Amino acid sequence: MARKTVLVIDDDPAICEIIAINLRAAGLIPLSAHDSLAANRLICEASPDLILLDWMLPGQPVLSFARELRNNHHTKNTGIIMLAASSEEADVIAGLEAGADDYVTKPFSPRELVARIRTLLRRRAPEWTNDVTVIGPLTLNLASRRVFVASEDTEEILDFGPTEFTLLHYLMNHPERVHSRAQLLDSVWGDQRYVDDRTVDVYIKHLRARLSKVNLSDLIQTVRGVGYRLTTETFHERRTPRQPITSDLPV
Known part of the structure; x- marks a missing residue:
């Protein structure tokens, strides 16, 4: 399973580091920003899967920023957990009404925070709970580790190696999002630090060769100077593929 990215927005570097240590230990990828400007830049660059937002946000009222995140097409479906020193009911309600999915009071237990993050990621990310992902005629079944291509009356199985399968799974579950090589390395290869940017290029080439x-x-596009994107545009004029049977069991 590709690792999820969590953006921590807090003006205290020490708190960011403590949270980052616990996120890494839980198999998540931490990013940090100390104000709304830096946060917006990272959101555009990295498209985090979840945002931890501190109540004391420099430069902009936190409730205003939370509403912006919820109205932004990049983050409207992104999980948001608000961190605050106040446990007053009025503040909790204000945070949730501004767009936060959860509200955690400081001081908090890092283990509890990670548990809340995992719970929210499961709710927000369908690929954590569905075995099957469909893009156009391409169907990826996570449980059977198989990839199918459907035509009018036939279904062909494509053969992928373990890393190729994981890379394709990640791209299919994040369509139309541009991924840098560094992001793909973190999400697909994780802690295998002997790999480098060239490794991503090689595996993208392998994927294209098999898909050809x-x-x-042409499903996987190169965005010059940035990275790669899996596009669905080529299928907009095609027939909608049959709907797969999905599993309600967590992966």
């Missing part, structure tokens, strides 16, 4: 056998090599 069924005329889908």
Whole structure:
């Protein structure tokens, strides 16, 4: 399973580091920003899967920023957990009404915070709970570790190696999002620090070669100077594929 990215927005570097240590220990990828400007830049660059937002946000009222996040098409479906020193009911309600999914009071237990993060990620990320992902005629079944390509009356199985499968799974679950090589390394290869940017290029080439056998090599696009994107635009004019049977059991 590809690792999830959590953006911590807090003006205290020490708190950011403590949270980051616990996130890494839980298999998550931490990012940190100390104000709303830096946070917006990272959101555009990294598209985090979840945001931890401190109540004492420099430069902009936190409730205003939370509403902006919820109205932004990049983050409207991103989980938001608000961190605050106040446990007053009025503050909790204000935070939730501004767009936060959860509200955690300081001081907090790092283990409890990670548990809340995992719970919210499961609710917000369908790929954590669904075995099957469909992009156009391409169907990826996580439980059976198989990839199918459907045509009018046939279904062909494509053969992928373990890393190719994981990379394709990650891209299919984040369509139309541009991923830098560093982001793909973190999300797909994780702590295998012997790999580098060239590794990503090689595996993208392998994916395209296998997809070219069924005329889908243009599914993965190169964004010059940035990275790679899996596009769905090529299927907009095609017939909607059959809907797969999905599992309600967590992966």
